[in-house]
Structures are given as C-alpha cells and as structure tokens.
Amino acid sequence: MASAVLLRAAVALVGRFPALAGVDLVVAPGEVVVLEGPNGAGKTSVLRACAGLLPITAGEVEVLGHDLRRDRVGVRRQVGLLGHDAALYDDLTVIENLRFAVRAGTPAGRRTRAASAVSDVDAALERLGLVGRLRRTPAGRLSAGQRRRVALAALVARRPALWLLDEPHAAFDAEGRTLLDDVVRHAAGAGAAVIMASHEPEASSPLADRIVTMVGGRVSADRQATTSATADSSPLNPAIGPGGLYVA
Amino acid sequence: MWRDSVLVAGKDLRIEARSRVVLNQVAPFGLVVLVLFAFALGPNPASLTDAAPGLFWVSVLFATVLAVQRSVAVESAEGRDGLRLSGLDPAGVFLGKTLAVAAELAALEVVLAIGVVLLYGVVVHSVWALVVACVAGTIGLAAAGTLYGALAGGLRVRETLLPFLLLPVVAPVLVAGTRAWQSALGSGAAAGGSGDPWLRLLCVFAAVYLALGVLIFGPLQEAS
Numbered sequence: 001m002a003s004a005v006l007l008r009a010a011v012a013l014v015g016r017f018p019a020l021a022g023v024d025l026v027v028a029p030g031e032v033v034v035l036e037g038p039n040g041a042g043k044t045s046v047l048r049a050c051a052g053l054l055p056i057t058a059g060e061v062e063v064l065g066h067d068l069r070r071d072r073v074g075v076r077r078q079v080g081l082l083g084h085d086a087a088l089y090d091d092l093t094v095i096e097n098l099r100f101a102v103r104a105g106t107p108a109g110r111r112t113r114a115a116s117a118v119s120d121v122d123a124a125l126e127r128l129g130l131v132g133r134l135r136r137t138p139a140g141r142l143s144a145g146q147r148r149r150v151a152l153a154a155l156v157a158r159r160p161a162l163w164l165l166d167e168p169h170a171a172f173d174a175e176g177r178t179l180l181d182d183v184v185r186h187a188a189g190a191g192a193a194v195i196m197a198s199h200e201p202e203a204s205s206p207l208a209d210r211i212v213t214m215v216g217g218r219v220s221a222d223r224q225a226t227t228s229a230t231a232d233s234s235p236l237n238p239a240i241g242p243g244g245l246y247v248a
Numbered sequence: 249m250w251r252d253s254v255l256v257a258g259k260d261l262r263i264e265a266r267s268r269v270v271l272n273q274v275a276p277f278g279l280v281v282l283v284l285f286a287f288a289l290g291p292n293p294a295s296l297t298d299a300a301p302g303l304f305w306v307s308v309l310f311a312t313v314l315a316v317q318r319s320v321a322v323e324s325a326e327g328r329d330g331l332r333l334s335g336l337d338p339a340g341v342f343l344g345k346t347l348a349v350a351a352e353l354a355a356l357e358v359v360l361a362i363g364v365v366l367l368y369g370v371v372v373h374s375v376w377a378l379v380v381a382c383v384a385g386t387i388g389l390a391a392a393g394t395l396y397g398a399l400a401g402g403l404r405v406r407e408t409l410l411p412f413l414l415l416p417v418v419a420p421v422l423v424a425g426t427r428a429w430q431s432a433l434g435s436g437a438a439a440g441g442s443g444d445p446w447l448r449l450l451c452v453f454a455a456v457y458l459a460l461g462v463l464i465f466g467p468l469q470e471a472s
Binding site for chain 2: 076079100104
C-alpha cells in the first residue's frame with residue numbers, strides 16, 4: 001500500500017535553526033502515529049511540514065502522493081491541521097466558523113459537494129456536542145475546550161485524508177477527550193492517516209499504532225504500540241494503561 | 249477565484265458587521281480629523297473650501313491604514329495558516345479582502361463627504377467626477393493596503409510598519425484624488441481645469457495594484 005506520508009532525511013529550517021535535521025518517517029493510510037519528545041524536538045515542525053506550511057530544504061517529502069519539495073499547495077485541501085490555537089474568528093458564531101471552514105475547503109463548482117458540506121457541518125457539530133445555543137454563540141465567548149471542539153468539528157466536517165493533531169488532548173475535559181479519541185479512531189478506521197504530537201503519552205498512546213520519539217529534530221525511536229487505533233480502547237478505561245502499550 | 253473572493257469578502261464583512269470597528273472607531277476618527285483641521289484652518293470660508301479636497305483624502309488615507317490593520321488583525325497567525333490550508337485561491341483571498349476593505353472605505357467616504365459638505369461648506373459642481381474619483385481611489389487604496397498588509401502581516405512590528413510602507417505608496421491616490429475633487433468642487437489649485445487626467449491616474453493605480461495583488465499575493469502569503 002502506498003504511504004500517506006513519506007519523509008526521508010527531511011531537513012527544514014526556521015530562520016537558520018534546523019527545526020528538522022534529517023527526519024525519516026513513514027505513515028500508512030489508516031495508521032495512527034504519535035510523536036513524542038521534549039519541547040523543541042521538532043514534533044510541531046513535522047506536522048507543519050506535512051501540511052505544506054513549512055518548506056523542506058533537503059531530503060524527500062511526499063504527502064498523499066504530492067511531492068512537497070515541488071508543490072506545497074496542492075496537498076493542503078486534503079490535510080487537516082489542529083494546531084495549538086483553535087484559529088477561529090471570534091466575531092463569528094460557531095456554525096459560521098464551521099461553514100466558512102468547510103466551504104473554503106470545498107472545491108469551486110461542485111454544487112452537490114457544497115450542499116453535502118452544509119449537512120456535514122450539522123453532523124459534525126452534533127457529534128462534538130456543539131448543539132443548542134452553542135451553535136449560535138460567537139467563538140470569542142467560548143471556553144478553551146469548546147473552541148478546541150469547534151476546531152475539531154471543522155476537521156470532522158472536512159474529512160481530510162491526513163489528520164495532523166498538535167497536542168490534541170490539551171484543554172479538553174474528560175468528555176472532550178473521549179470524543180476526540182472516538183473521532184480519531186473513526187477517521188483512522190475510514191482510512192485516514194493520523195499523526196499526533198503529544199506530551200501526554202497516557203492520553204495519546206491508547207490510540208497509537210506506532211509511537212515515534214523525536215529529539216533534536218530527528219527521530220530517535222520508532223516503536224509499534226500494542227493496541228490499535230481501531231481497538232475498543234479509551235483513556236478512561238482503567239484496563240488500558242500506558243505501561244503496557246509498548247513493544248520494547 | 250471569484251467564488252473564493254466572495255466567500256472571503258462575506259466573512260470579513262460579517263466580522264465587521266458584528267464588531268463594528270470601522271463604524272464605531274474608524275468613521276469617528278475620520279470625522280475628528282476633519283473637525284480638527286477645520287479648527288486649525290480658522291473660520292475663513294475660502295481657505296476651508298480650498299483645503300476640503302485634500303483633507304477629505306488625507307482622512308481617507310488614515311482610515312485606510314486602520315481598516316487594513318483591522319483586516320490583517322482578524323486573521324491570527326494560525327488563522328492565516330488556516331486560510332493557506334483551506335486551499336482557497338490566493339488571488340481569491342486577495343480580491344475578497346480588497347473587496348471587504350473597499351466596501352468599508354466606501355461607507356466611510358459617504359460619512360466623510362457629508363462631513364466635508366457640512367463643515368467646509370463646499371458646493372459640488374460635478375457629482376459624477378466625485379463618485380468616479382472615490383470608486384477608483386477606494387479600489388486602489390484597498391488593493392494596495394491589502395497587498396502591503398499581507399507583506400507586514402507576519403511581522404511583530406506590523407502595526408507601526410504598515411503605515412510607514414503604505415502611506416508613501418498611496419501618495420498618488422492622495423494627489424490625484426485631491427486634484428480630481430478640486431476640479432469637481434471648483435476649488436483649490438485645480439479649480440476650473442479638467443479632472444479627467446487625475447481620474448485616469450486613479451483608475452491606472454487601481455488596475456495596477458489589483459493585477460499586482462492577484463499575481464503576488466500567494467507568494468507573499470507563503471513568505472510571511
């Protein structure tokens with residue numbers, strides 16, 4: 001099966017600083033990969049590089065069949081990035097934010113797809129528990145966790161082929177974390193590749209097929225996890241703990 | 249491109265309709281500029297009438313800086329990434345943001361024009377020339393402002409850098425707009441002359457910056 005993400009000796013500079021100093025990473029469709037490592041290890045840079053936001057100066061990067069060294073723009077409609085900030089427009093309501101995100105991600109001239117995108121928004125809002133008055137609430141009045149839910153709902157509605165989640169569990173309460181885990185499992189089950197950068201292995205590991213450790217802009221370890229993203233696991237399930245997840 | 253521009257313009261105008269920054273802050277600012285200059289020039293009706301076109305366009309220029317800064321500010325750093333990730337045509341984003349800024353400036357110019365008539369006691373000889381000058385000048389200002397807003401957008405010093413970059417660039421609009429208005433109002437240095445060359449200059453300025461923006465907004469967005 002062709003890989004969704006292929007990085008070989010990928011180097012990316014932020015100014016003169018090598019944010020990625022020769023990263024090797026392969027992610028298959030339907031696979032959930034968790035990136036772990038200390039601050040500044042390059043986890044977010046990997047996500048931004050895969051989204052075509054961070055230019056690669058050396059090495060090889062192919063994402064969803066797009067060679068990002070030649071064209072960083074073509075892949076973007078197929079990629080969903082959940083960053084540290086929810087990137088919402090504070091003066092627009094929840095539903096307006098989502099409609100804009102989904103319409104912007106819908107190629108022009110496809111009326112049928114645009115119509116179904118509107119229903120996708122409603123379904124995504126319901127799935128993330130953003131119902132009732134919350135739908136009409138300006139994003140600026142939401143809590144951090146609610147904003148994160150809206151950003152996640154935008155990804156659910158857009159259905160990208162590659163999910164890039166940066167510290168996805170941050171700001172979520174227990175219910176939100178369960179919803180997030182369900183969404184990730186569902187996306188992976190539907191064939192999307194998922195890469196998560198996380199400082200919370202106890203939260204993200206139950207979702208992982210593989211756990212990749214990064215240090216200093218490089219991959220220092222790449223291990224299979226013992227549970228699958230599509231398995232019936234949950235961070236709230238006491239039977240599954242981080243200690244039993246890794247293959248040595 | 250057109251569909252993307254309508255989408256972005258609709259979003260920016262909806263944000264303005266909710267926040268009312270231009271209505272509640274920029275428009276009063278423009279009127280305050282007119283009033284302060286009226287005090288500075290004194291009660292002589294002739295000097296007020298002569299200065300009215302220039303003061304109108306100076307107020308519009310200052311308001312343009314504020315409107316463009318607001319247009320840049322509604323996109324956070326991650327919001328700009330969001331726009332890039334959405335796959336929207338950069339030319340469409342440029343035209344949409346230009347359209348939204350132009351619409352806000354047009355509304356502002358109506359308020360300022362009324363202020364000029366009431367405060368400075370000017371008599372309009374050619375309404376169509378005033379309207380053409382405003383339309384072409386507004387499009388040119390919005391296009392240049394959006395372009396330079398994208399240039400400064402990713403910088404920490406954008407609030408102070410933007411006026412420094414933008415005001416010299418839009419000086420032709422100030423000069424041509426003032427001359428066209430002098431001709432239309434029959435006041436000042438260009439009174440009695442034809443305003444057509446100045447109107448043509450405003451149209452050329454708008455066309456050049458629209459074309460430039462469509463071509464280079466994408467690379468600018470990526471670079472910033």
